[in-house]
Amino acid sequence: MDLNNIKKLLLFPRPGDEYLAGIDGFLQFAYREKSLEDKIRCPCKECVNKWLLTRDEVYDYLVCHGMLLGYSPWGCHGETTSFISANSRGTESQSRGMDGNMHQLVQDAFGNTNNDPPVNEYDVQNSLNSGPDHETKAFYNLLRDAHDPLWEGCELTRLSFLVLLFHIKSVNKWSNKSLNDLLAILQQAIPNGKNLPGTFAEAKRIIGKLGLNYVKIHVCPNNCQLYRKAKANDDFCSKCGTSRWKNKEDKTTLTKKERRRATPRKVLRYFPIKPRLKRLFMHKETAIALRWHDEGRTKDGVLRHPADSEAWKSIDSRNPQFASDSRNIRFAMASDGFNPFGILSSTYSCWPVVLIPYNLPPWLCMKASSIMLALIIPGPSYPGKDFHVFKEPVYEELFDLFEVGTPTYDASQNEMFQLRATVLFTISDYPGIGIFAGYSVNGEFACITCREETCSKRLKHGHKYCFMGHRRFLPLDHELRYNENSFDGTEEHRVEPLAYSETSVLQKIEKINDFEKSKTWKCRSGLFSLPYWDLNVLHHNLDxxxxxxxxxxxxxxxxxxxxxxxxxxxxxxxxxxxxxxxxxxxxxxxxxxxxxxxxxxxxxxxxxxxxxxxxxxxxxxxxxxxxxxxxxxxxxxxxxxxxxxxxxxxxxxxxxxxxxxxxxxxxxxxxxxxxxxxxxxxxxxxxxxxxxxxxxxxxxxxxxxxxxxxxxxxxxxxxxxxxxxxxxxxxxxxxxxRCMYFVERYISLTNIISFVI
Structure with a gap:
């Protein structure tokens, strides 16, 4: 009896013979590599995989309480993605050695699971009805290369060798020239060395197919503008007049040759979103997982996932066409500052920006392999209100993803479709909220939820603001509203602040003539360039x-x-x-x-x-x-x-x-x-x-x-x-x-260096 049939039997009403047979099949699967004395996590509705019990205890609990609803991939009992992949390929993957690990690494680079694609373009063309696009073919060809050893008997493939070589280069801080020299020697020293790229640039083009490539965008040293589009060839900032290049302060324009050799003062690294979104759907199991929120989620009114929230439902209700296709992606955007140099520089502040796809089930959506790095804002200074200048390319791509979308091949349904995406809310610490929203989170109106209705008082001797007016949130006839001596010496007659209202925030911001004099809003957030942002129920999460x-x-x-x-x-x-x-x-x-x-x-x-x-x-x-x-x-x-x-x-x-x-x-x-x-x-x-x-x-x-x-x-x-x-x-x-625990684990020096080679 296979696993799918066992799972179907567990859906029968308790305690019928079919359900009991499903329990027996589950226990046989869970104990296939364990002794009868071992304990496993109980997947019943009461234990929800929290408690370790014996085999007999698990049997009794499953009979009494039933199997946990929505627990379809048995991740706590051995049915992991690696188990599924290993069983689908039989003993073949075990004989690959390092190549098996390389195949897993390729999948992790795209944030998806194992599912072998066709191994050549002819099979690809004949396995698809509508046919993949050029990018899909390139990805499949890359996986095909992962199966071919460097030479007969070698445990490394061409792709695995290059990935490991780039990892060593990053960890040990090799120069590009040193890698060029090493590749030239390896071409002569190993069998079939000519199959290796001869230079660092050629190797980088191959690795770039993994989605690790990025776009370098030069930035004005004063954060006034990005040198892109119409300003891509400018040598001086159009706002402050500062030179774009190091050691080039004169106002003369550089030639193309001089511009290629010149060193920019500040560089932004931008990771395009569309290619990585498209690759999520190139593998069958990941494409199915991206529909879990619609097809596999328990819908009983209980909040277990962001898909159960009002923020998600609000966007779906306002955009029926977007909600009609469950494959459309809902993101959370997160950012936080960190110092990549540790104690060597106490003031340097680098700001990565990441996107978290919430379509995935709980056991996948917050994994590091699922999080997408979108931007690395360089230091050394704190970005402040210039944060949105850096994020222009991200906003433009997100706008296009919502309004137009991008053609994507869905391997699970064997078809091309127009993939669209939206941002539900942002995740950051409280100072980060001030940057995302362009709001002053210090001072008299520091609460971004209450905004102008924030109740605060300046302490004469403490020299800071305190926020004590919580009696406003009580019912109007509550006795504590009239207790003067126990609080701040006054009675409270004000009504509760109108927080999380559906009124337009953008209209209030546009009425501000001088942001420098405003006590609340300090700039117009670039997030308002997204057509749906102003109407989102929840803009910025309190961490x-x-x-x-x-x-x-x-x-x-x-x-x-x-x-x-x-x-x-x-x-x-x-x-x-x-x-x-x-x-x-x-x-x-x-x-x-x-x-x-x-x-x-x-x-x-x-x-x-x-x-x-x-x-x-x-x-x-x-x-x-x-x-x-x-x-x-x-x-x-x-x-x-x-x-x-x-x-x-x-x-x-x-x-x-x-x-x-x-x-x-x-x-x-x-x-x-x-x-x-x-x-x-x-x-x-x-x-x-x-x-x-x-x-x-x-x-x-x-x-x-x-x-x-x-x-x-x-x-x-x-x-x-x-x-x-x-x-x-x-x-x-x-x-x-929606908290910063998993975001801060991801936004670390190791993760950022692994992307920026």
Missing amino acids: VMHIEKNVCDNIYGTLLGVEGKSKDNLQARLDLQEMNIRPDLHPIRKANNKYYLPPASYTMSKREKQQFCKVLHDIKVPDGYAGNISKCINVSQGKISGLKSHDCHILMQELLPVALRGVLPDNVTSVLFDLCGYFRELSSKVLYIDVLDKLEEQIKMTLCCLEMIFPPGFFTIMVHLVVHLATEAQLGGPVCY
């Missing part, structure tokens, strides 16, 4: 990863009185006195002109700090569950320092409620526990609308209770943004698809 880290830093920094992180200090107490609230916390001036700060309800004694830190220090977690948090904790001094984002994630959702129990008064711990529970529920892989509605109401009250406990300086913009996270989850889907 839960960084918000959670900042909130966690505020909490443990204030509780432990960590210098530089505590929000309770002399300035904070003077601000309370200035606002004439909470007189029991006002600082008391002593005879020596120093101040005594009365202990607050959240103030810990030295023994309590040590007890709190000791619990965190001694907690043992499974390997890989979290970093070694104990290295960041000093028990004797009662201090925590150096926590990473994921450490704060684990601390906030799991460890903080345990460590705080019995240390602080109940009125403090209960509110902090509610906040930890909020983040824990919000980070679930499966979200229910009714639960999100409850979380949305709960967090409003939780933040109001925090305002009654902590000083105003505690409420930075990152703490305020917590109030919008549950609403965004309804609009954008589960948090795990």
Whole structure:
């Protein structure tokens, strides 16, 4: 009985004979290379592949609860893409040695799975009804080369040899000339050496078929313009007059020969999107996976994937023609700055821009092989509002992909079709949102969701803005709206800010005459050049990863009185006195002109700090569950320092409620526990609308209770943004698809160098 029949049997109602036969077939498959004593992940509806159970326990759970819906590729039980490929080719792939790995590398370069194409052009032409285009033929020919060894008995093919050679060149920083010299020697030293390219340029043209090629676009040193299209041959910027070339400050125009030899001051690297999108459909299994959101997704109103979100449904409802073909791609656009030189340059800032295709199923869409690098914005300076000047070629291609599309061959349906694409939203940290949106995320109106209705107050002694007005989100008749002394000394009569409204943002931006004087919008984002962007339900995601880290830093920094992180200090107490609230916390001036700060309800004694830190220090977690948090904790001094984002994630959702129990008064711990529970529920892989509605109401009250406990300086913009996270989850889907964890793992020095050879 093959796997497809076993999977069909598992769809029968429980506990019929057909369903039981399907369970037996599944267990035989899952234990084909395991002993009966081994444990496997249980794929029932209750365990959802989380818990390791014995064979008999898995059998009982599957009988009682049924197989997990939508679990069609058994990735947790051995049916991986490599298993499928190996079984489809039999023992042939095992005899290829390095060539088998090379074939997998070719697939990974395109972000798709293994499925052998025809091995020559004649077979290609006769296997297709409508026939592939030139680019499809070139790709198939490239895969054909991956099967031919360099010489009889050699484990390397021509393609695998060149890829490995380019990898060594990149890692060891060889010059182009050194690779030219090596290729010349190898042509004479190995059998059939003439099959190898003679120069680096020839080798690069071959490797370019893998989709690793890019376009170099020169940039004005002052980021005024790109030298492309009509300005491609200009030697000086049309706006600032700065020379395009190094050591060429005079105003004379260069000849073609001089221009070829001249060195540009700044170069942008642009990776065309269309060719890589087309290659996604050149393999049957990947083409099928790109329709998973329509054909394989469980559609029961629960949020498991961005395809279940309002952002996705809104675009489909406004563009019926686009939604009619499930193969059309929905992207998220992400970017973040990093320093490629490490400690060698503390100020250099390089900004890669990537696209994440959400059509793929959850186990594929966030993998590094599925993410597409679209742009590398060079440093050394922070791009700021010039970010959209760099992104002009990306916006133009995305505009064309939505309005016109590109002819693409679908290997799964054996036909050509017009592929189109759209961008759902952007993903970045909060300063990155300011760059994407052209919005000032600092100052009085720092909340990009509330915008002009942001409730903020400038602290006289803290010298910064605080964002405390969370009573606005409560019902109009709520008693806390009239409690002056517990909050900022005023009653709250304003209505809730109109966030995520369907009103046009572009109309507000176009009314601004001088962006330099505007307190909110600082430029017109290039994303508005996309015809659908202004009407998108969710434009820019609030990154839960960084918000959670900042909130966690505020909490443990204030509780432990960590210098530089505590929000309770002399300035904070003077601000309370200035606002004439909470007189029991006002600082008391002593005879020596120093101040005594009365202990607050959240103030810990030295023994309590040590007890709190000791619990965190001694907690043992499974390997890989979290970093070694104990290295960041000093028990004797009662201090925590150096926590990473994921450490704060684990601390906030799991460890903080345990460590705080019995240390602080109940009125403090209960509110902090509610906040930890909020983040824990919000980070679930499966979200229910009714639960999100409850979380949305709960967090409003939780933040109001925090305002009654902590000083105003505690409420930075990152703490305020917590109030919008549950609403965004309804609009954008589960948090795990919209946070910076997987983006930052991809945008690293290793990944970027692997593309820029």
